[in-house]
Amino acid sequence: MIEHLKTGPILHRRKADLVYEFLREQIINGTYAPGQRMTLAELSQELGLSNMPVREALLKLEREGLVESEPHKGMRVVGLSAQTARDLFEIRCELEGLAAWRAARSADTALADDLTEINAEFAEAYERQDFTAMGVANWALHRRILQATGSDQLSRMLEDVWTGSARYRLGYQLIPGRASLTIAEHAELIEALRRRDPEAAREAARAHIRRAGEDLATILAENGL
Incomplete structure (x- = not known):
């Protein structure tokens, strides 16, 4: 998945969708644990992408209630309750x-x-x-x-x-x-x-x-x- 994002000739919109799908599955299966911080810079570096598609993916995850914004700290995975x-x-x-x-x-x-x-x-x-x-x-x-x-x-x-x-x-x-x-x-x-x-x-x-x-x-x- 990550290698495909790095090397595939994918349109920007498609990249944002793929990042969203990848991160969503990582959150659901527990790879990204409840409470874990997810910074734009670190994710962009890990995925080998520019900030824009990663930011769009994080905003979509936030709208769905899977991550939440922390002022001056980035996003973190919403805890279970x-x-x-x-x-x-x-x-x-x-x-x-x-x-x-x-x-x-x-x-x-x-x-x-x-x-x-x-x-x-x-x-x-x-x-x-x-x-x-x-x-x-x-x-x-x-x-x-x-x-x-x-x-x-x-x-x-x-x-x-x-x-x-x-x-x-x-x-x-x-x-x-x-x-x-x-x-x-x-x-x-x-x-x-x-x-x-x-x-x-x-x-x-x-x-x-x-x-x-x-x-x-x-x-x-x-x-x-």
Whole structure:
């Protein structure tokens, strides 16, 4: 990624986008830790780029709440907190409940089959203790449901919330039994979608997100966050 940025004939706009994507993933996977300072000069030197695309990437990350500005010091990665986790998952609870309700109204066998396959991939990744693959499968499942709603507006709203909550996914590794519960909760949601039962799908989605958020907030609070 970094070498490509240094040597590739990329337009300025594309460079800013690539820097943003690279830094965002580094924040989400914990390479840049909560509270870590990210200075423009150091990042530009590390990536072998001018300040401008790096500055644009940092400003976009700031708008998304992943970094925050410190006067005369540059940016730093926003810390994790139990309260922020509660807020994000409360919002997700309502929006994903709506997404499940809408998806169930027009669900077909293909949707349920796709979700069953993705949930199996999540379970297989859990057996391997491959947390990266678990994260990929989990987001794929939730995005597949969102896709089935056909709502661009709901998609934009949920994508924003998912961006804020993505960096909390590493916390799931600290929650005993959470992955097994997730597999079961996904299965319950999928069954409601297969039956085309909007109310059951909404409640299953809301219960899943609510429990996951409560478990995560508890772990963060126990670790003083």
